[in-house]
Amino acid sequence: MYSLATALPFVVCLTWTIILGLKYRQNDRGRRALAFFGAVASLLYFCHYLHFNGLETRFSEGLYFFCSLSVYPLYSVYILCLTGKKAPRGVNFLWFVPALVVFVLSLIGDIREHQGFQLAEQVLFALVSLSATFAAELHLLRFRARVNNYYANPEEKRLGPTAVLLILLFATAVASFVVNILGRGHFMAMDRLIIPATLFSTLLFAIFYVGEHTELPADDVRTEGKTEETAKDSADESAREALMEKIHQQMEQQQLFRSKGLTVAELAEAVGSNRTYVSACINHLAGQSFSDFVNKWRIEYAQQLMKSDGHLTITEVADKAGFTDRTTFYRSFKKMAGMGPTEWLQVNNTR
Numbered sequence: 001m002y003s004l005a006t007a008l009p010f011v012v013c014l015t016w017t018i019i020l021g022l023k024y025r026q027n028d029r030g031r032r033a034l035a036f037f038g039a040v041a042s043l044l045y046f047c048h049y050l051h052f053n054g055l056e057t058r059f060s061e062g063l064y065f066f067c068s069l070s071v072y073p074l075y076s077v078y079i080l081c082l083t084g085k086k087a088p089r090g091v092n093f094l095w096f097v098p099a100l101v102v103f104v105l106s107l108i109g110d111i112r113e114h115q116g117f118q119l120a121e122q123v124l125f126a127l128v129s130l131s132a133t134f135a136a137e138l139h140l141l142r143f144r145a146r147v148n149n150y151y152a153n154p155e156e157k158r159l160g161p162t163a164v165l166l167i168l169l170f171a172t173a174v175a176s177f178v179v180n181i182l183g184r185g186h187f188m189a190m191d192r193l194i195i196p197a198t199l200f201s202t203l204l205f206a207i208f209y210v211g212e213h214t215e216l217p218a219d220d221v222r223t224e225g226k227t228e229e230t231a232k233d234s235a236d237e238s239a240r241e242a243l244m245e246k247i248h249q250q251m252e253q254q255q256l257f258r259s260k261g262l263t264v265a266e267l268a269e270a271v272g273s274n275r276t277y278v279s280a281c282i283n284h285l286a287g288q289s290f291s292d293f294v295n296k297w298r299i300e301y302a303q304q305l306m307k308s309d310g311h312l313t314i315t316e317v318a319d320k321a322g323f324t325d326r327t328t329f330y331r332s333f334k335k336m337a338g339m340g341p342t343e344w345l346q347v348n349n350t351r
Contacts, residue, residue, distance in 0.1 A: 002190050005197045006052040010045035012201045016208035017042050033078040034211045040074055041204065043067045051184060052193065062106030068125060068180075069099035072132035075169055075207075079136040082162055082214065083143035095132060098124050125180050129173045140166055148289035149279045152262040153324050161214040165207065172203045243281045246271040257297035258322040264290045292335075298322045299336040302329070306345050314341055 017038035020031055027035070047064035050056045056064075073095035102121070140162055179187070179196050187193045250256050250270045259266070264282075267290075268275040282293045302321040305312060312320070318329035333341045 002193070003049075003053060005190065005194050006049045008197050008201045009204060010042060010049050012204050012208075013038050013042040013045055016205075016212070020208075020212065030078065030081040030214070031212065033074070033081040034208070037071065037074040037078050038208065040067050041071050044071060045200075048184075052188065058106065062103045065106055065121065066099045066103035069102060069128050070096055072129040072169075072173060076132040076136040076139070078211070079162070079165065079169075080139050082165075083139050095128070098128055122180055126177060129176060133169055133173045136169060137166055145289065148291045149283065150264050150275075150290060152257070152291055152294040152322070153260065153328065161210055164210050165214065168203060168207045168210065172200070172207070175199055175203065240281045240285055243271065243273055243277065244285045246273075247278065247281070251297050255301070257294050257301065258320070260322055260324050262294060262322070294322075295332045296336055299333055302333070302341070303337075303344070303348075306341065307348065317341070 017035060020027065020035035020038060024032060024035060043063060044067035047056070047060050047067065050060045051064065076095070102124070143162075175196070187196060247267065250267065254270070256262060256267060256270060263275075264279050265275040268278040271278065279290055282288060282290055286293050288296070298321040302317050305317050305320060314329070315326050318326050321329070323329040323332070330340060333339075333344070337344050339347070
């Protein structure tokens with residue numbers, strides 16, 4: 001039973017690594033990165049197994065330190081792949097420098113014998129895991145901003161799984177930090193070992209399961225060439241105002257906002273401009289993301305419908321205004337109007 005508990009996280013990681021590895025060539029960049037993360041996590045928990053069963057060697061101990069300092073940077077690289085960005089090679093390499101240094105030192109001599117090593121390893125692990133987790137969160141937030149500046153209905157782009165993966169990463173990082181502070185010696189007894197073994201096996205299974213079922217979202221967003229910052233710098237104020245006037249004309253006269261699948265590229269084509277310039281113009285002059293800008297037009301149109309035609313249901317109003325579902329309509333209405341559509345109608349009917 002003790003051996004089974006020590007092997008459980010390793011078995012979970014190895015099983016998923018094999019599943020992802022068998023489809024490596026067919027997989028997208030995100031799943032390939034997840035497979036690589038799984039391989040390193042498998043090595044990490046195999047070293048755990050050797051340690052808890054008295055089978056460790058100097059090499060396996062060095063490999064353990066290398067893997068423990070590498071898994072979180074690798075997970076951050078995986079999130080990076082999901083959001084379609086490539087970090088500079090130098091940045092990726094710097095993340096793994098501590099792992100390489102500790103691994104080399106462990107091969108030269110038994111670094112555990114050096115005074116203060118445990119504290120230094122704990123501090124190093126905390127710094128690496130926290131910086132990698134922060135970087136992953138930053139990647140995701142920036143990606144969400146790009147999606148909001150490209151799609152009028154960003155909720156359709158299945159960003160939920162990426163947020164779940166980030167939550168799982170944070171939960172695993174916190175659990176790892178606590179376990180690392182306590183030290184592996186604290187969990188040598190079966191009654192203490194079973195808790196982290198079960199916890200990490202569950203978290204790891206969830207990470208791989210969600211990752212395996214997460215598609216790379218928003219291809220158009222991920223393949224954009226120029227950045228919005230470049231567009232802001234290259235367009236003067238008069239040009240932005242002229243472009244914004246065209247945008248307002250298309251929204252008012254053609255009611256483009258009623259198109260459920262509207263993207264900034266389609267709006268840019270309608271006004272004869274570049275999607276990057278249109279997005280930057282809306283951000284700069286309206287002070288909103290593209291999705292919020294379009295939804296403002298939709299909500300104003302929905303309010304007109306609700307006032308003029310009392311026979312329409314909320315669902316019908318949402319559909320006519322360009323929303324894909326009732327939930328999104330409610331969320332956007334409350335964000336723009338400060339109250340739900342039913343409450344807004346009651347307030348305005350009493351005036």
